[in-house]
Amino acid sequence: MNNRIIIIGGLSAGPSAAAKARREDEFADIKLFEKTADISYATCGIPYALSGHIASREKLLVTDVEMLRKRFKIDVHTIEEVTDIDIDNKTVITPIGEYPYDKLVFTTGAKTFVPPITNLEKATNWSACRSLGDFDHIMKDGLVDSVNHITVMGAGLIGVEVAENLINVGKKVTIIEGGATVLPMWQPKFSAFAQNVLEDKGIEIIKNTFVKNVIVEGEKIKQIDLGNGKFLDTEFVVMSVGIKPNTELLLKKGAAAIGNGALIVNQNMETSLPGIYAAGDNVSIENLITHQADYLPLGTHSNKGGRAAGFNSVGGNEKLFGGYKTAIIQLFDYTLARTGLGPRDLEKAGINYKKTLIVAGSTPSYYPNPQDITVEVFYEDSDFTILGAEVFGQVGVDKRVDVLSTAIYAKLKITDLPQLDLAYAPPYSPAKDPVLVAGYVAENVINRGCSPLSVEELHQLISENEEMYIIDVRNPSERANGQFIESSINIPLEDLRENLHKIPIDKPVILHCARGMRGYIAAKILAQHGFKNINNLAGGFKIWKEYVRQYPMVFSEVL
Ligand SMILES: Cc1cc2nc3c(=O)[nH]c(=O)nc-3n(C[C@H](O)[C@H](O)[C@H](O)COP(=O)(O)OP(=O)(O)OC[C@H]3O[C@@H](n4cnc5c(N)ncnc54)[C@H](O)[C@@H]3O)c2cc1C
Structure with a gap:
């Protein structure tokens, strides 16, 4: 008898x-059940179709039922929800029939997780953004001329993408986020860079706010109760505060799962129940750095996991080893990306780490329209293995994050980065690519005793009124219009050697320039003149300025 495969x-x-x-x-009997009318469309494209950047709804339809039927000989059952699975008798049950399987x-x-919000159930002018049905709802009721203001609840990847596309079609947009940062997959500093971009484009962002109540009149949300006595007028709400795996059918049969209900699968995508594979947003996979089960609901893993599960269901042996949270998002003219573990994950996992932040040209300074890129790499404290990275900039963010993701997979050390043979020509990168520069800077720390100081550390030192001497080695013109750290003094790099006598040898000295390079040269000069307590501000004034925009200085009271 042919293999009977059922896919839900x-x-x-x-x-x-x-x-x-x-x-x-070729001979398996393959049935696929989908409870909605649509199959295989590009969920990830929905935000861009809202603005018309993806021209039409039809463009989102990647494969149609006929193609699956004709090209792949799949017996597709749409609008047929699987309501139960009899795992003892290996049968799938729908309102229409019962279907036996060999492998499921x-x-x-x-x-979409919908938080408990009073009055929400009475309103019709809100939608999730997860399906074509949601897309249709937003287009019909949200993106009409009569609606001026839209609230997006949740500042995760989807919420931010939706907000960008809504503002691009002329809507006023407010994002309400329960946590303290937007895009919380990133560390607060990179989230701050993102928030700066979003605010510059006119998106209002309200953080630390869990909405518990909305004011509804005649089936319409009119106001959102912000919980602090303030109310936000709005005309449509897009809900994007999180997701919940659809696993109830198997959980009630005893399938093993992690805390949020995502199924535990092995590398062959087998669940704990015999003959049942699972893949996509309903499973956890191994985080290849922590080796713990992790929930990484992303399109890359759903496609790879689905492929492995499908192959293995007909006798194959394909594995999905796991993942490590590589993600990327466009923010208007900028791109933000990450891979591996960030500071929060590293601390949670109890891993000692160091970090290297660089700001460098993504393309050479002599080439038209040069753009900076910011790269921060996290690496193991003692053996220097790369554990994570975050990247932000306008050009070339995608390739840098993918190189660093590959480096993580290959277990490269940060000191390996300068040896990578990366492609170079002026339109694409400088001769020393920013990824290589990150490696060089880390080598300076590891092998030559240089001590970078992060903006977070400087922020804390200043706010605690620590005694130190901050020297800005930029040219005076770069400090015009208040573009300097308040307590800094200016000794341009070129004048440093003649002014060494002015610098107290017994005090901590913090050096900074615009992006880090001149500060580093200054640190080398001071070190060779006997100064011991010197730090160079990583990323210089550029990163400081971006950071304090979201984290303004609050000084401790001097008693
Ligand atoms: C707006 C948006 C943008 C995104 N952008 C990105 C991105 O840029 N990059 C990225 O990596 N990821 C992105 N993702 C995530 C990515 O789309 C998901 O990881 C991926 O779609 C998950 O695929 P899946 O097949 O596991 O689940 P889903 O896409 O949720 O599909 C599951 C299907 O199963 C059906 N179903 C459920 N229960 C039953 C049942 N009992 N019977 C029959 N049918 C059933 C559902 O109707 C649904 O069609 C985005 C997601 C969204 C929503």
Whole structure:
């Protein structure tokens, strides 16, 4: 008898599983069940279709039912929800029928988490942004001329993408975020860079606010109760505060899962239940750095996991080893990306680490329209293995994060980075690519005793009124219009050697320039003249300025 494969869920992981299963087993009997009318569309493109950047709804439809039926000989059942699974008798149950299987591939994804908000159930002018149905709802009721103001609840990847696209079509947009930062996958400093961009483009951001109540009149949300006595007038709400894995069908059969209900699978995508594979937003996968189960609901993993599950359901042996939170988002003209573990994850995992932040040209300074890129790399304290990185800039962020992601997978050390043979030509990168520069700077710390100081550390030192001597080695013109750290004195790098006598040898000296390089040269000069307590501000005034915009200085009272 032919292999009977049933796949539940027809969006990303499901069709990926179906197509791979068919390619590997021409004779399998493959059925796919999808509870909605649509299959295999590009969820990730929905925010961009809201603004028309992706021209139409049709463009989101990657594969249609007919193609799955004809090209891949998949028996597709749309608008047919699987309501139960009889795991003893290996049968899938829907309102229409009962279907036996030999192997089951469970790719049911996740649903939008809707927090308990009083009166929300009475209103119709709000939507999640997860499905084509949501897209249609937002287009019909949110993106109409009569609506001026839209609130996006949640400043995660989807919320921010939606906000950008809504403002691009002329709406006024407020993001309300429960946490203290936007895009909390990133460390607060890089989140601050993102928030600066979003605010510069006119998006209002309200943080540290968990909405518990909305004011509804005639089925319409009119105001959002911000919980501090203030109310925000709004005309439509997009809900994007988080997701919950769709795993109830298997949890009630005893499938193993992590705390949020995401199923535990092995590298072959097998659940703890015999003959049942799972993949996509309903599973946890191994974090390849911490080796703990992690919830990484991203399109890359759903596609790869679906493919492995589909192959293995027909006798293959394909593995998805895991992931490590590589992610990227466009922020208007900027891009923010990350990979691996950030400071919060590293501290939680109890891993001792060092970090190197650089600001460098993404392309050479002599090439038209040069742009800076900021790269921060986290690496193991004693063996220097790269553990994570965050990248921000206008040009070339995607390739830098992917190089660093590859470096993590290959377990490279930060000291390996200068040896990478990366492509170079002026339109694409400087001769010393920013990734290499990060390696050189780290080598200076590891091998030559240089001590960078982060903006967070300087912020804390200043706010605690620590005694120190901050020297700005930029040219005086760069300090015009208040562009300097308040307590700093200016000794341009070129004048430093003649002014050494003015610098107290017994006090901590913090050096800084615009981006870090001149501060480093100054630190080398001072060190060779016997100064012992010297730090160079990583990323210089550029990073300081971006950081204090979101974290203004608050000084401790001097008693
Ligand atoms: C707006 C948006 C933007 C995104 N952008 C990115 C991005 O840029 N990069 C990235 O990596 N990831 C992105 N993602 C995440 C990515 O889309 C998901 O990781 C991926 O779609 C998950 O695929 P999945 O198949 O596991 O689940 P889903 O896409 O949730 O599909 C599951 C399907 O199963 C169906 N189903 C559920 N239960 C049943 C049942 N009992 N019977 C029948 N059918 C059922 C559902 O109707 C659904 O169609 C984005 C997600 C969204 C919502």
